[in-house]
Amino acid sequence: MFGISEFLVALVAFLLIVQFLKLQWAGRQLPPGPTPLPFIGNLWLLGFKLHPETLEKLAQIHGNIFTLWLGQSPVIVLHGFQAVKDGLTNNPEDVSGRPTTPFFNEKASDKGIILTSGHTWKQQRRFGLMTLRNLGMGKKGLEQLIQEEARYLVEYLTSERGQPLDPSVSFSQAFSNVICAVVLGHRFSTDDETLQQLLEANDCLLKSGGSLSERLYNTFPWLMDHLPGPHKKMVSSHEFMYRFAKEEIRCHRERGVPDEPQDFIDFYLAQMVKCRDDPTSTFDEDSLIHTILDLFIAGTESTATTLRWALISLVLHPDVQEKVQQELDVVLGSSQLICYEDRKNLPYTNAVIHEIQRYHCIAPVGVPRQCVKDTTLLGSPVPKGTVILPNICSVLADPEQWETPRQFNPAHFLDKEGNFMSRDAFLPFSAGHRVCLGERLARTELFIFFTNLLRAFTFSLPEGVTEINTERILGGLLQPHHYKICAIPR
Template sequence: MLTISEVLIALAVFLLIMQFFKLQRVRKQLPPGPIPLPVFGTLIQLNFQFNRDLLMKVAKIHGNIFTLWFGWAPVIVLNGYQAVKDGMTTYPEDVSGRLVSPFFRAMAKGKGIMLATGHTWKQQRRFALRTLRNLGLGKRGLEHRVQEEAHYLVAFFASMKGKPLDPSFPLVHSVSNVICAVVFGHRFSREDESFHELIRATEHLFKFGGSFIHHLYEIFPWLMCRLPGPHKKALSCYEVLSSFTRREIRMHTEHGIPDEPQDFIDFYLAHIEKSRDEPRSTYNEDNMVYSINDLFLGGSETTSTTLNWGLLYMVANPDVQEKVQRELDAVLSPSQLICYEDRKDLPYTNAVVHEVQRFSNIISVGMPRVCVRNTTLLGFPLKKGTIVLPNIASSLYDPEHWETPRQFNPGHFLDKDGNFVSQEAFLPFSVGHRVCLGEHLARTELFIFFASLLRAFTFRLPEGVTQINTEPILGGTLQPHPYRVCAIPR
């Protein structure tokens, strides 16, 4: 006679076997990939890891479109420039949904821009693009903000008088102040403690992204939300950002909406009033808060991290640094304000900035998309709701499009005569309907900040330091290991 526990074990084994065979039937209709197992999917075969290099290794076995399984859910991965580009642009509307995973739902509740989907995403993104243009995106008005922050940054480095410093905070402070001026209407001083707290919170969020605990939360949200751990700290850090934003909104509300809006909050408050009677309007304070959070997170961490890598690469490649400085000295006068248009007369500097973006490749894996309707992706029929993951990093390291993909080489963006050339596989801002809406601002910031620093200083390692670690720290963005550098006035 079987005991109750033996019956339950037998039943569980039977159900797992049935689920295994069901997975194999479904698997035949999807792109190839590792064999999925019940509960764990393909996580065991991946050693519970998930990063760009691992995805590129899987692609060598299964091809540039393959399927991974997270539990019961299939994820279609696109690898390499051609697969990413074709997959995201052939039917861009079909793959414009956003996977609002358990952790991101707990964090942003499906609101805002970056972590929203459907009608909410369309309205919020359209409004943000229009408002950023009204505030000077792509025009000299916003470029002036970047030049102003570049001036403050150069002044801070000069105040160190060549002594060793960690450049990470000055960089993120200056870059963040550009988006703060756009969104909040003012900048923050280097001594503002509430702004320091905001920066620390955003840094912690990005470090948590992509961690083992983060992946665990996405697989077992019903368990993790009841347990203490780093995920609770990450969620509290996002709340720090939300509270900061709500405080700024409250200050704007108390002063009233001006006749001529001066910043993003002014425009949004005015639009809430204007659209109050629209039945499908998503314009409300919550969506305003989460949209501003998205602009701040997307407009600060990624650009400052890229600049941080840029200074490290200059220290590691002094010949490249010297060549940039020679070009800057030959083209620009010492007191001349650096403009984004100057990149056309500075092809080598422009190539170096692009190569810093390509080689640092700071986004470990692109944000997942979701099919909003039944569609066909590179010849494979996919059902509505299927998750699609474009491995953006693989495009930037694609050996079919880059001569030395794993080496820092500004020549990737130069022709034989030294003229700058664009490269189609250069997709650091993603591609398709979900392309980064702050792309132009980020390009402007990277060029002006980088050129301003290299014109004013030569960057060297502190005395006695000989080792340079150029391996990244894995996280939501790939950060360089903390380092100190001497900014020697030129």
């Protein structure tokens, strides 16, 4: 007779075999990929992280479209420029959804822009784009806000008198203040406690993205809710940002919506009143709160991280830094206000900025997509609900698209005459229907901040320091390790 221990072993073995066969059956019509294990899928193979190098090795084995199992859920990875471009643009509507996870489904509950799908996403995104245009995205109004924050940043760095400093905090403050001015209608002083708390909460959420803690929460939410760990800080960070946005909305309501809206919240509150009797409207206070969080989270650290990588490239390639400064001096001089339109007269500087974004890919798979209907990807049938991971880093380092993909080389964006040259494979903001909402804002910010900094300073490593850490920290973004640098006034 079997004892209780033998029975339990046999039961576990039976469940594992059933789960293994279930995964094999479910994956029979999906693109090929590594064999998943029961319950954890391929997470063991990934080290519980979606690291670009691991995805590249798997693509070499399984091809430019392959299936991974994150726990019991299949995801299809698109690798390389052609696969990502075709997968996201051939049938863009089919792959325009967002997957839901227990953590974000509980917190966002189909609100906002980034994590929504279908009618909600279309209505909120359309309004978001229209409102950003009304507030001056791509016009002089918003440029003036960016120029003002760039000036504050230059003044701060000047006050440091070339002493070693960590630029991460000042960069995050500058870009968050741009978002605050656009969305809230005001900026914060750099020593404001609320701003510090916002940046800390935002940093926590970004670093937890794709982490083991987040994956465990999404795989076992019923268990993780009752256990201590880093996921608790994720929850508290999200709750703090939620309360902050709610308070800003309350202040706006107390003042009343002006005849001419001054910021994003003003426009949104006016839209809520306008659509009050529309049964198809998705405009309510909770959606506004989550849209504010979306704009803040997506619009702060992404550009700040790119600029931190930019300084690393400049100190590693002083010849590039010098050539940019020479071009700025000749074309703009020292007093002219820098505008986004100036990029057309600064081909080398523009090429360097693009190369920084290409070489230092900060969003390995962007935000995952989901099929909203049964469709076909690169000839493979894919059922509705399947998650799609476009490997953006593989596009920006595709050896078939870039002459020296593993080297920092601004010539990737210059023709033989030295004119700026756009490239089809430059997709740091993704592609298709869900291309980054704030692409124009990010491009404008990066250009104005970068050129103002290079015109005012020469960046170098502190005396006695000969190396800088270029390894990437994997989270919601690929961030550099903290470093110190000297901003020497020119």
